[in-house]
Amino acid sequence: MSPQNHQHAPLRLADEADAAAARDEAESGQHRFDEIIADDSRIEPRDWMPESYRKSLVRQVSQHAHSEIIGMQPEGNWISRAPSLKRKAILMAKVQDEAGHGLYLYSAAETLGTPREDMYDQLYSGKAKYSSIFNYPARTWADVGAIGWLVDGAAIVNQVPLCRASYGPYGRAMVRICKEESFHQRQGWEILYSLSHGTQEQREMAQAAVDRFYGPALQMFGPPDGDSPNSQQSMAWNIKRFTNDELRQRFVDMIVPQVEALGLTLPDPELKWNEERGHYDFAELDWDEFFAVIKGNGPLSRQRLEHYRSARDEGAWVREAAVAYANRVSQEQDRDQAALIGA
Amino acid sequence: MSFASHDSATRQSQGEAITAEEIAASGATADEATARYALILGDDALMLSQRLGAWVSRAPELEEDVALANIALDLLGHARFLLTYAGTAWGKSEDDLAYFREEEEFRSCRLVEQENGDFGKTIARQLIFSFYQHELYSRLVHSTDATLAAIAEKALKEVDYHQDHAAQWVLRLGLGTEESSRRMQAGLDSVWSYVEELFTDVEPITELGDVAVLPSTLREPTLNRLHQVIEQADLSVPDMSGAHGADRSGRHSEQRGFILAEMQVLARRHPGATW
Numbered sequence: 001m002s003p004q005n006h007q008h009a010p011l012r013l014a015d016e017a018d019a020a021a022a023r024d025e026a027e028s029g030q031h032r033f034d035e036i037i038a039d040d041s042r043i044e045p046r047d048w049m050p051e052s053y054r055k056s057l058v059r060q061v062s063q064h065a066h067s068e069i070i071g072m073q074p075e076g077n078w079i080s081r082a083p084s085l086k087r088k089a090i091l092m093a094k095v096q097d098e099a100g101h102g103l104y105l106y107s108a109a110e111t112l113g114t115p116r117e118d119m120y121d122q123l124y125s126g127k128a129k130y131s132s133i134f135n136y137p138a139r140t141w142a143d144v145g146a147i148g149w150l151v152d153g154a155a156i157v158n159q160v161p162l163c164r165a166s167y168g169p170y171g172r173a174m175v176r177i178c179k180e181e182s183f184h185q186r187q188g189w190e191i192l193y194s195l196s197h198g199t200q201e202q203r204e205m206a207q208a209a210v211d212r213f214y215g216p217a218l219q220m221f222g223p224p225d226g227d228s229p230n231s232q233q234s235m236a237w238n239i240k241r242f243t244n245d246e247l248r249q250r251f252v253d254m255i256v257p258q259v260e261a262l263g264l265t266l267p268d269p270e271l272k273w274n275e276e277r278g279h280y281d282f283a284e285l286d287w288d289e290f291f292a293v294i295k296g297n298g299p300l301s302r303q304r305l306e307h308y309r310s311a312r313d314e315g316a317w318v319r320e321a322a323v324a325y326a327n328r329v330s331q332e333q334d335r336d337q338a339a340l341i342g343a
Numbered sequence: 344m345s346f347a348s349h350d351s352a353t354r355q356s357q358g359e360a361i362t363a364e365e366i367a368a369s370g371a372t373a374d375e376a377t378a379r380y381a382l383i384l385g386d387d388a389l390m391l392s393q394r395l396g397a398w399v400s401r402a403p404e405l406e407e408d409v410a411l412a413n414i415a416l417d418l419l420g421h422a423r424f425l426l427t428y429a430g431t432a433w434g435k436s437e438d439d440l441a442y443f444r445e446e447e448e449f450r451s452c453r454l455v456e457q458e459n460g461d462f463g464k465t466i467a468r469q470l471i472f473s474f475y476q477h478e479l480y481s482r483l484v485h486s487t488d489a490t491l492a493a494i495a496e497k498a499l500k501e502v503d504y505h506q507d508h509a510a511q512w513v514l515r516l517g518l519g520t521e522e523s524s525r526r527m528q529a530g531l532d533s534v535w536s537y538v539e540e541l542f543t544d545v546e547p548i549t550e551l552g553d554v555a556v557l558p559s560t561l562r563e564p565t566l567n568r569l570h571q572v573i574e575q576a577d578l579s580v581p582d583m584s585g586a587h588g589a590d591r592s593g594r595h596s597e598q599r600g601f602i603l604a605e606m607q608v609l610a611r612r613h614p615g616a617t618w
C-alpha cells in the first residue's frame with residue numbers, strides 16, 4: 001500500500017480501495033502459497049506468505065539459533081581443560097562451528113523481517129526459548145563426548161528432514177549445518193570410544209556421562225505427539241516432516257548399535273528390539289522434568305542466561321564503537337565524493 | 344550408521360602443507376638448541392591460544408566469537424607443530440610438553456600470559472603479538488632448518504589475518520567513541536611494558552645462526568609498524584620502558600601458574616591415559 005497514490009481521493013474512499021486491494025493481494029497470495037506447499041516446492045523471502053506461517057517460522061528459526069548460541073557454553077567450558085592438544089583443537093573448532101550455525105540461522109530468520117537485534121533482545125530478556133538440553137551441566141570431559149554423540153546426534157536426526165523445509169533460506173541453512181553436525185557427532189563418539197577403551201576411571205566417566213545425557217537427549221525431539229499442538233500445522237506447511245515421536249524412535253534405533261560399538265550401555269532396562277514393529281521399544285521419559293526445565297528450572301537455566309547477558313553487557317561499548325566508526329567512515333567517504341564532484 | 348573407522352574428526356584444516364602428525368612421522372629430529380628455540384615459539388603460541396579460547400561464547404559480537412576462536416585455533420595449530428618438533432629432541436610428544444612440564448620449564452613471554460581484561464586489552468595484546476609474529480615468521484621462512492621454515496610458511500599466512508583483525512579493531516576502537524578510545528588506550532598502556540621482552544636476544548637463539556631469527560633484529564620494523572597503526576587510530580604510543588625481570592628462562596608472569604593449573608588439571612589426573 002502506498003498512500004501517495006491516493007492523495008487526491010477522499011480519505012474514506014482511499015481507505016476502502018486500499019483495503020480491497022489488500023484483500024485481493026492476500027487472496028491471490030494465499031492461493032499461490034497453497035500451490036507452492038502442495039507442490040512441495042519452496043517459499044522465498046519475497047513471496048507472499050500467511051502471517052501465521054511467518055510468525056511460526058521466526059519462532060522456530062530463532063529458537064534454533066538461540067540453541068546454537070547457548071549451546072556453546074557447556075562445551076566451551078572445556079576448551080581450556082581439554083586433555084590433549086588435538087582434542088582441544090577439535091573442540092574449539094566445534095564450538096566455533098556452533099557460533100557459525102547461530103549466524104546462518106539468525107540470517108535466515110532476518111529474511112522474514114525480524115532484525116537480529118530483536119532476536120538477541122528476546123534471548124537476553126529470557127522470553128525466547130532454546131533447547132533445554134543446554135541447561136544441563138557438562139561436569140566431566142566425558143560429558144563433552146556425550147554431548148557430541150547424543151546431542152549433536154539428536155540434532156542431526158531432527159535437522160536432516162529440515163533441509164527440505166518449505167522456507168528456502170531455512171532449508172539451505174540446514175544443509176550447511178547438517179554437514180558440520182555429522183563431524184560433531186563423530187568427534188563426540190570418538191571421545192567416548194577412547195574413554196571406554198581406556199582406564200577403568202575413564203570408562204566409568206564415559207558410562208556416567210551417557211547415563212546422564214540419554215534422557216535429556218531423547219527429550220530434544222519435544223513432548224510426545226499428543227502434547228505437541230504446533231506439530232500438525234508445522235507439518236501441513238512442510239516445515240516439519242515427521243512427528244516428535246517418529247524422530248525420537250529413529251534416533252533410538254540409530255544410537256543402539258552405536259552404543260554397542262562403544263562397549264557402553266543405555267540407561268533403560270526396558271530397551272528391547274521389537275521384531276513386530278521393526279524398532280526398539282524404550283521406556284517412557286520423565287516428562288515432569290522436561291516441562292520443569294522448559295519453564296526455566298533446569299539445573300543451569302539461570303547460569304546460562306546470566307552468562308549470555310554479561311557477555312552482551314560487557315560487549316556493548318565495543319558494538320557502539322563499531323557503529324560509530326562505520327558512520328565516521330561513510331561520512332568521510334561522502335565528503336570525499338562531494339569534494340570530487342565539487343572539483 | 345557406525346563410526347567404527349578411526350579417522351580423525353579434526354575438520355579444521357591444518358593446511359595442505361603440514362600437520363603436527365606429519366612432523367612427528369617425518370623423522371626430522373631437532374637438535375637440542377633448535378628444540379629449545381621451538382619451545383620458545385611454541386609456548387608463546389600455546390599460551391596466547393589458551394587465553395583467546397576463553398573468549399569463545401563471551402565475545403562482544405557473534406562474529407567475534409568466530410574470529411577469536413579462529414585465531415586461537417591457528418595459534419594452537421602452530422603450538423602443536425612447534426612442540427611436536429621440539430619433542431623430537433627428547434623423545435617427547437606435544438602433550439608431554441604441554442601437560443607435563445612444570446611452570447618454570449615453559450619459555451613463553453609475559454605478554455601472552457597477561458589476562459584478557461576487556462576487549463580493548465585483548466586487542467592491544469593481539470596487535471603487538473601479531474605484528475611481532477608477522478615480522479618473525481616472514482624471516483623464519485628462510486631458516487636453514489627445513490621444518491622450522493615449513494612451519495613458518497604455514498603460520499605466516501594465518502598471522503597475516505591476525506594482524507589485520509587486530510589493526511582493524513584498533514582503528515574502530517581508537518576512532519569509535521570516547522569510551523572505546525579510552526579503553527583502547529588503557530589496553531595499550533596495560534601491556535606495553537612487556538613489548539621489549541619480545542626483542543631480547545636470549546640463548547639458545549644467539550647460538551643458532553641462520554636456523555633462528557635474532558629477536559633484536561625484529562625490534563625496529565615491528566615497532567615502526569605498531570607506531571603507525573596506533574597513531575592512525577588517534578592513540579598514543581605508551582611512553583614507558585620495558586618491565587624488568589624476565590628473560591624467558593623461568594622468571595615468568597604471575598599468571599602462568601593459573602593458566603597451567605587450568606590447562607593441565609585433567610591430563611595430570613590421568614597420567615598415561617589416552618584421550
Ligand SMILES: [Fe+2]
Nearest residue numbers: 068097098101
Ligand atoms: Fe550446531
Ligand SMILES: [Fe+2]
Nearest residue numbers: 098152181184
Ligand atoms: Fe553441533
